[in-house]
Amino acid sequence: MGFRDASNQIVGFGIDMAKEASKRLGIEVEFKPIDWSAKEAELNGRRVDVLWNGLTITEERKKNISFTAPYMANHQIIIVGTATAAAPPTPSPRTRLPPRSRK
DSSP: OOOTTTTOOOOSHHHHHHHHHHHHHHHOOOOOOGGGGGGHHHHHTTSSOOSSSOOOOOOOHHOOOOOOOOOOOOOOOOOOTTTTOOOOOOTTTTOOGGGGOOO
């Protein structure tokens, strides 16, 4: 994800990755912030050439967007200290716990 720094420059991990990829491809890159809720319309309307950010690949999106291979796997986790009295979360169909923590 990108954000603007104190000098109003767009920076971040995804920005660094895009810069490196464009350098290796020998092309110039221009970063253009968009309304993320309209990302597919921006792409399909050719107002942008590439969406470079944390975009989840879904079967529905595959119908309208050509995806590359993912360059990063991102999983959300919760970490608490061993002294924390909080009970472990109750697994749900959308929750995966490491094997040793399942009861």
